[in-house]
Structure formats: structure tokens, C-alpha cells
Amino acid sequence: MGSDARTGQIAVIFVAQRTREDEPGYAAAAAAMVALAATQPGYAGIESTRDADGLGITVSYWRDDAAAIAWRDHPEHARIRDLGRERWYAWYDLQVAHVERGYRWRRA
Numbered sequence: 001m002g003s004d005a006r007t008g009q010i011a012v013i014f015v016a017q018r019t020r021e022d023e024p025g026y027a028a029a030a031a032a033m034v035a036l037a038a039t040q041p042g043y044a045g046i047e048s049t050r051d052a053d054g055l056g057i058t059v060s061y062w063r064d065d066a067a068a069i070a071w072r073d074h075p076e077h078a079r080i081r082d083l084g085r086e087r088w089y090a091w092y093d094l095q096v097a098h099v100e101r102g103y104r105w106r107r108a
Contacts, residue, residue, distance in 0.1 A: 004102025009044050010062040011099050012071075016084075016092035018054035026088045029080050036076060042067020061099075068096060 018026065037043055042063035050056035062068040071077060084092075 004099075004104050006044070006061055006099045006102050009099045010065050010068045011097045012060045012062065012068055013095040013097065014056075014058045014060070014092060015094075016056050016058075017090040018050070018056060019088055019090050020054070021087050025083075029083065029088075033077060033080055036074070037071060040067065040071050040074065042070070065096075065098075 034046060037046065037060060044061035044063055046058065046060045048056065048058040060068075060071070062071065
């Protein structure tokens with residue numbers, strides 16, 4: 001077990017239930033948002049998973065709150081968020097947290 005380099009970062013935790021609508025459009029938009037986020041100042045990484053029924057959890061990490069807010073307010077991200085509400089999500093919950101500490105374990 002080791003310490004986690006994410007300590008001090010901001011974690012944006014996005015839990016969402018996908019609809020079955022426009023799956024190719026969703027996949028393209030999701031890939032575009034991951035790529036765009038990675039170019040933003042303060043971006044520190046992303047982890048994501050989705051089950052067969054469409055429930056997903058995505059955690060994006062940011063250097064500080066200002067970077068997370070700038071991503072929230074990015075015009076292209078806002079446009080895709082609106083499409084998500086219109087087409088791709090039945091619901092979502094979003095939480096923003098400061099990472100106080102973390103632990104990491106990897107099988108050798």
C-alpha cells in the first residue's frame with residue numbers, strides 16, 4: 001500500500017444513468033469530452049466505469065477548485081452537458097470533493 005498522488009486535488013464525481021438513446025452520439029461526445037478535458041489547465045486525470053444497464057461513475061481530478069470550475073464553465077462542455085440532459089441521461093448526481101488522502105495498492 002502506498003500514498004496516493006491525488007492528495008490535495010479536487011475530485012468531481014459524476015454518477016449517471018444513461019438512456020438507450022443515440023448511443024453512437026453519446027460515445028462520440030464522451031470521447032470528445034475526455035480528450036478536451038485532458039487539454040485543460042489543471043487537469044489531473046480521469047477514471048470511469050459503466051455497467052451493462054447504463055449506470056456509470058466518472059471521477060475527474062483537478063489541481064484545484066478554480067480548474068474544476070473552469071471545466072464546468074467551458075463552453076463546449078456546457079453544450080455537451082445540455083445534450084446529455086436532453087438525450088443521454090435519465091438522471092445524474094455530481095459531487096465535488098477535496099481529496100484529503102488516498103491509498104493505492106497494485107498487485108506486483
